[in-house]
Amino acid sequence: MRTEFRSQKCRIDTVEVVPEEQLQRVVFLDRDGVINKKLEGDYVKTYDEFIFLPGTIDAIKKIKQKGLMVIIITNQSGIGRGIMSEDDLLDVHEQMLAELKKNGVTIDAIYYCPHSPDNGCDCRKPKDGLFKQALMDFNIDMEHSWMIGDEQKDVEAGEKAGCQTYLLSKGELLIEAIELLL
Numbered sequence: 001m002r003t004e005f006r007s008q009k010c011r012i013d014t015v016e017v018v019p020e021e022q023l024q025r026v027v028f029l030d031r032d033g034v035i036n037k038k039l040e041g042d043y044v045k046t047y048d049e050f051i052f053l054p055g056t057i058d059a060i061k062k063i064k065q066k067g068l069m070v071i072i073i074t075n076q077s078g079i080g081r082g083i084m085s086e087d088d089l090l091d092v093h094e095q096m097l098a099e100l101k102k103n104g105v106t107i108d109a110i111y112y113c114p115h116s117p118d119n120g121c122d123c124r125k126p127k128d129g130l131f132k133q134a135l136m137d138f139n140i141d142m143e144h145s146w147m148i149g150d151e152q153k154d155v156e157a158g159e160k161a162g163c164q165t166y167l168l169s170k171g172e173l174l175i176e177a178i179e180l181l182l
């Protein structure tokens with residue numbers, strides 16, 4: 001499946017009702033602090049600054065082996081604050097996906113909020129607008145899906161979206177959470 005890059009649309013449509021057997025379970029992942037090392041007080045502006053956390057690739061592999069989709073839901077306000085461009089972000093994601101591909105794994109979609117907090121958009125977590133976009137694009141079994149993040153706002157957004165949530169404790173790795181949850 002082609003990986004889709006989506007910026008926010010702030011457009012919420014009615015979700016079509018589909019038969020339950022067609023529904024896909026998803027593990028939604030925050031990016032910074034879950035997939036890659038979070039830069040304290042800074043943004044990942046180039047791929048040089050993007051460092052996979054230990055075990056991330058194996059964790060994604062395991063999620064896919066269990067038959068779940070992997071979708072990234074990430075706030076990237078560095079764009080809205082004028083610290084980086086949307087192209088910078090897309091470039092980082094392109095190289096991240098290339099590295100994953102080398103390791104035989106894929107991510108199904110990436111949704112990001114490019115806005116600064118004062119924009120008042122509907123997509124910046126703890127709001128659930130990015131999940132709503134994902135719901136428009138895929139037939140998702142929200143009740144049996146997970147949102148995994150390293151901050152409270154990730155969990156809040158996941159709860160609003162109606163999925164199960166898991167907050168990584170300080171220093172806890174995604175692979176540890178996945179082994180616990182799946």
Ligand SMILES: [Mg+2]
Pocket residue numbers: 030031032033034038149150151
């Ligand atoms: Mg984070």
Ligand SMILES: [Zn+2]
Pocket residue numbers: 008113114115121122123124
């Ligand atoms: Zn937004």
